[in-house]
Amino acid sequence: MTHMVIxxxxxxxxxxQILTWLFRRSPLGAEKWLERWDATRETLTENxxxxxxxxxxxxxxxxxxxxxxxxRKGNPYRALFAIRDSKVFVxxxxxxxxxxxxxxxxxxxx
Numbered sequence: 576m577t578h579m580v581i582x583x584x585x586x587x588x589x590x591x592q593i594l595t596w597l598f599r600r601s602p603l604g605a606e607k608w609l610e611r612w613d614a615t616r617e618t619l620t621e622n623x624x625x626x627x628x629x630x631x632x633x634x635x636x637x638x639x640x641x642x643x644x645x646x647r648k649g650n651p652y653r654a655l656f657a658i659r660d661s662k663v664f665v666x667x668x669x670x671x672x673x674x675x676x677x678x679x680x681x682x683x684x685x
Contacts, residue, residue: 578658580619582665586654589668593652608646612668615644615654619663629655631676639666 582590590612597605619626619642629641641653655667655676667676 576661578620578623578661578663580616580663580665582616586665586668593668593670604646611644611646612652612654615642616665618642619654619656619665623656623658623663626656629653631655634675 594605594609597608623640623642626640626642629639631641632639637657640656640658642656643651643653645651650671652671653669654665655669656663656665658664669676
C-alpha cells in the first residue's frame with residue numbers, strides 16, 4: 576500500500592530552522608541535507624509501519640514513529656511521524672542533541 580506523506584507545519588518550521596542553520600555554515604551542505612531528507616520522506620510512502628516507535632511515543636496517546644536519516648558525515652536526524660489510515664503525518668524533525676518533544680500536537684481529525 577502506498578501512503579501519502581503530509582509534512583505538518585511544525586515539521587516545516589523544523590526544516591526551515593535546520594536548513595537556515597546549515598546554509599549559514601555550508602550552502603552545499605544544506606543542499607545535500609535537503610536531498611537526503613527528500614529521499615527519506617519518499618521512503619515513508621512504502622511501509623512506514625516498519626519504523627520503530629519514537630521515545631516520544633510513551634508520552635502521547637497516539638503511536639509516534641521515527642525514521643532516522645544521516646548526513647554524509649554521519650550526523651543523525653529523526654523525523655517523527657504518525658500513521659493514520661493511508662496517510663503519514665510528519666510532525667517534527669529533530670537534529671543531533673535536541674531534546675525529546677514533550678508535547679506533540681497532532682490534528683486528530685485529518
